[in-house]
Amino acid sequence: EVEDPVPFNDAKPIAKFLTDQFLSGEYDKITVAFNNFVSTLTQTPHVSQLLPIQADSLAEKQDYEGVGKGQIGETNVEAAINTPYEFEPSAEGVLDKLLPLYINFQIYQMLVEARASEHSSRMVAMKAATDNANKMVKELTLEYNKARQAAITAELLEITTAMKAME
Template structure:
């Protein structure tokens, strides 16, 4: 049975841990709000790019592009977007469970150390490992996107999918697997960037017509790679918002659990201390009665 000294030590240790988890909760909360604001700030740009793509597609006729080439899938590539650090609950576990369903021939592109560790543990083929900051930069997304595009264009993979955590709310992060390459029709992809219905124009641009020089096909050919880069950028932002949300919730739960344990240990300590005092009083009373 632990002594009162042991219980005091445990209470002190758990209080120190609770201070750490509380600080991590506050940091994650601030980062989560920043990540959410970044994702929301990019939506008007995404919507405007959709309008331009739709207008260019309408004027391009039977447009084809190497990134839209559909072929028999002999080998897949998977862009796996995870976190660099842990302490974020089951966020990575749920996503890695989804990605584990891909067959042994899958070629992995990992953004985040946890994904690379997972691939190494399964002894799968890793094409490249990337890291990205708490506030993802477009240059980072462009580098990852171009690498995936090169794999597809060089014929090393016939399809590229992406697995990431989609931010739904502070308490809900949903692991999703979607096809990145080959690109489908632009109108079908239009809602992917904004999460809204295709065809809805911004109030500032509604009713405007676009004139493309030197032509719609040339402009569309230049926009498609940028479109992919922006998709990857949004996936990174979603992943970061999910990470900070999951970590905030995990640290809050850890802090609450620590407080409950401290409460239980304090109660146990007081009971033991009260029992010790009672025993001492009984011994004193017994001694007095024996002497009396």
């Protein structure tokens, strides 16, 4: 069970477990399926490869999350990958720090998307249930009023018949 709102710390043990399993060789590929929140009425199933990280999965992230679509212009993932950069202390040192954070954030995003989809589905279901209940109340009120009117009419008919009989 995930708390609401989803704490970032909930993603850390999941990310650590998946990363450890991948690095130990237990699994050669980690793929995650989750509900993607698109809008209140639309949630789509989404499958994403988490590990190993590949250039095409980063391009998919760019399209999926709208990354790189700022005011200046769009970024090109392929160009960014092929551009030589200098890292300090080293590229490996930077990756050792960034990759666990990247995996944590990906897991966190999946948890948040799944939670948002769940809330949205519940909200839509509750709205439908409320609408159905209101419709049922109207129908039952109409039925009750018809029965009440029929009972009053029958009582008036009995009184009128009794008065005619007494004359």
